[in-house]
Amino acid sequence: GNSVTQMEGPVTLSEEAFLTINCTYTATGYPSLFWYVQYPGEGLQLLLKATKADDKGSNKGFEATYRKETTSFHLEKGSVQVSDSAVYFCALPSTGGGADGLTFGKGTHLIIQP
Amino acid sequence: KAGVTQTPRYLIKTRGQQVTLSCSPISGHRSVSWYQQTPGQGLQFLFEYFSETQRNKGNFPGRFSGRQFSNSRSEMNVSTLELGDSALYLCASSLAGQEYNEQFFGPGTRLTVL
Numbered sequence: 001g002n003s004v005t006q007m008e009g010p011v012t013l014s015e016e017a018f019l020t021i022n023c024t025y026t027a028t029g030y031p032s033l034f035w036y037v038q039y040p041g042e043g044l045q046l047l048l049k050a051t052k053a054d055d056k057g058s059n060k061g062f063e064a065t066y067r068k069e070t071t072s073f074h075l076e077k078g079s080v081q082v083s084d085s086a087v088y089f090c091a092l093p094s095t096g097g098g099a100d101g102l103t104f105g106k107g108t109h110l111i112i113q114p
Numbered sequence: 115k116a117g118v119t120q121t122p123r124y125l126i127k128t129r130g131q132q133v134t135l136s137c138s139p140i141s142g143h144r145s146v147s148w149y150q151q152t153p154g155q156g157l158q159f160l161f162e163y164f165s166e167t168q169r170n171k172g173n174f175p176g177r178f179s180g181r182q183f184s185n186s187r188s189e190m191n192v193s194t195l196e197l198g199d200s201a202l203y204l205c206a207s208s209l210a211g212q213e214y215n216e217q218f219f220g221p222g223t224r225l226t227v228l
Contacts, residue, residue, distance in 0.1 A: 094159060100170045
């Protein structure tokens with residue numbers, strides 16, 4: 001099946017710093033790619049997605065570009081805020097078809113200090 | 115539209131007992147997936163239901179089972195609980211269960227096995 005590797009952290013940054021969280025994947029074909037975020041005590045929320053190569057997903061100032069050449073989907077934000085502190089997960093379908101759920105990275109714990 | 119709801123939010127059981135968790139998907143969503151989240155193993159796929167049929171199951175023992183009703187609501191059951199079953203159980207729904215469909219997660223049920 002498909003797999004994903006992401007930096008685990010914790011990643012500690014100061015407010016207004018630039019953020020990059022690396023994510024690389026191994027997959028058959030070109031599956032959709034997702035970034036989810038989990039705030040303390042909550043479930044996962046979809047942050048952004050890209051459904052084909054070279055697509056750029058964006059939401060709330062976060063961006064990620066689907067790079068098939070480097071099999072990567074790195075998450076970036078130009079200026080982080082304290083409220084961005086959370087755990088971020090890179091994910092893709094476990095196999096084609098959608099019946100096998102998503103495969104998630106281990107998660108990156110992001111801590112933003114004021 | 116109401117989001118994915120899960121009940122109960124918290125549960126404490128003892129070893130050997132069984133437990134049933136409930137998930138109500140977003141209205142109109144026909145696919146429901148279940149995941150187990152633990153600090154050590156991260157997020158792992160349990161099973162997926164679509165139109166009352168289990169389409170696939172992750173690598174979990176037979177003590178873990180589930181079902182889906184005609185209104186798309188789903189339940190999962192864990193029998194003969196073990197300490198290692200302590201986890202956050204997340205339910206996610208999607209429109210048609212296709213690989214490009216984003217999954218919407220509920221807040222989870224926190225199960226503690228003593």
